[in-house]
Each structure stands twice: as structure tokens, then as C-alpha cells.
Amino acid sequence: EVQLVESGGGLVQPGGSLRLSCAGSGFTFSSFRMDWVRQPPGKGLVWVSRINGDGSSTRYADSVKGRFTISRDNAKNTLYLQINNLTAEDTARYFCVRGVRTGMTFYFDHWGQGTLVTVSS
Amino acid sequence: SDELTQPPSVSVSPGQSARITCSGDALPKKYVHWYQYKSGQAPVLVIYEDTKRPSGIPQRISGSISGTLATLTISGAQVEDEADYYCYLTDTNGNHRFGGGTKLTVL
Numbered sequence: 001e002v003q004l005v006e007s008g009g010g011l012v013q014p015g016g017s018l019r020l021s022c023a024g025s026g027f028t029f030s031s032f033r034m035d036w037v038r039q040p041p042g043k044g045l046v047w048v049s050r051i052n053g054d055g056s057s058t059r060y061a062d063s064v065k066g067r068f069t070i071s072r073d074n075a076k077n078t079l080y081l082q083i084n085n086l087t088a089e090d091t092a093r094y095f096c097v098r099g100v101r102t103g104m105t106f107y108f109d110h111w112g113q114g115t116l117v118t119v120s121s
Numbered sequence: 122s123d124e125l126t127q128p129p130s131v132s133v134s135p136g137q138s139a140r141i142t143c144s145g146d147a148l149p150k151k152y153v154h155w156y157q158y159k160s161g162q163a164p165v166l167v168i169y170e171d172t173k174r175p176s177g178i179p180q181r182i183s184g185s186i187s188g189t190l191a192t193l194t195i196s197g198a199q200v201e202d203e204a205d206y207y208c209y210l211t212d213t214n215g216n217h218r219f220g221g222g223t224k225l226t227v228l
Binding site for chain 2: 004045046047105108111114
């Protein structure tokens with residue numbers, strides 16, 4: 001059974017930093033692209049970042065570019081998101097998701113339960 | 122527009138069919154996928170590539186598409202189907218697009 005378990009969220013002051021982690025199990029972690037998606041309180045889902053299977057390629061949403069860094073340790077089956085210079089607009093539940101690309105499309109086939117990041121003084 | 126538009130809420134009685142729509146100009150060209158999200162739980166993929174159902178998803182959940190409108194149908198909706206539902210696709214520029222989400226109430 002595929003499992004994704006996030007950790008590392010919490011309350012942080014504006015300008016602060018956090019490192020989110022996502023432990024994957026039940027599949028060959030290094031074979032899959034992994035993404036982060038977030039949901040601000042009362043709002044919809046927003047894609048944040050992605051990394052390919054071997055970690056050589058990353059991409060970010062414009063709203064987080066330069067402040068967030070996605071990485072992975074395939075030996076530990078773990079995905080990370082380093083988030084710096086946090087603002088109130090970064091307050092959200094952050095989901096770790098597994099990406100699947102077929103010949104015709106791309107989608108997220110498994111999600112974690114998310115970890116809550118609250119930015120407040 | 123590349124936006125995906127969903128109604129904010131849909132309400133049905135138990136046993137009725139619930140239809141949740143997702144409209145967008147990209148739909149004729151791109152596959153749409155649907156997620157069920159119950160608060161406190163991990164979102165679940167319930168439909169992929171417009172109409173396909175992952176293993177473990179009940180047959181009462183189905184997807185269809187006609188032009189710029191995709192529809193998620195829950196036949197004989199049950200209380201356990203109460204959740205937020207999101208449509209999703211990657212557009213022609215590779216951008217990730219989620220609909221705004223629809224809250225399904227079954228009561």
C-alpha cells in the first residue's frame with residue numbers, strides 16, 4: 001500500500017523558516033516524480049513545486065520561487081520542502097503527492113494527509 | 122480561459138444522484154481528473170483520464186465529458202460521499218490547474 005506521511009509543519013513567525021518532510025513507503029520511491037500542493041485555509045488546492053525521480057530537475061510556482069527549495073533523499077525514501085522567508089500568504093496545509101505521467105496526461109495518484117504551516121506573529 | 126470552474130456546493134438527499142460539474146476551455150484538449158477530499162484525511166483520486174476509476178473506487182462514482190464540461194456523477198449518493206471534490210488538469214503550457222472545489226452535502 002502506498003503511503004505518504006508529511007511532518008515538520010507548525011507555527012512560525014513571518015520571515016521564519018521550516019523544513020517539511022514526506023516519508024514514502026509501499027512503492028519504489030526513486031521511480032516517481034514527487035510534488036508539493038498546498039491549500040490555504042478556506043481556499044482551493046494550489047500546486048507548489050515538483051522534483052523528478054533522481055532529483056536532477058525541479059520546478060516551482062512563481063509565488064514561491066526563490067524562497068522554497070524542494071529536494072529528496074532516495075536512500076531514505078523522503079521528500080523535503082525547505083520554506084524560507086515565510087509570509088502570512090504561505091499559511092496552508094501542505095500535501096506531499098506522487099505524480100504519474102502516462103502517454104497522454106499527468107496526474108497525482110496518491111496524496112498524504114498534509115502538514116499544517118501557520119505563519120503568524 | 123484556462124481556468125476550471127466548479128459550483129461551490131451541491132446538495133442531494135441520500136440515494137439521489139449528485140452531479141458535480143467542471144467547466145473550462147482546456148477540457149476538450151486535456152484529460153481531467155477528480156479528487157475527493159474529506160477534511161483531516163488524504164485526498165483520494167476518484168476519476169482519472171476523464172472517465173477511468175482507480176481500483177477501490179465504488180462503481181457509483183463515474184466521470185463523463187462533453188466539450189468544455191466535465192461531470193462527476195455519484196449515483197445513489199451516501200452520507201459517506203460527503204466531501205469536497207476537485208477537478209484537475211495540466212493545461213497546454215504544462216501548468217497545473219485545479220478547480221475551485223465543490224462541497225457535496227448529502228442529507
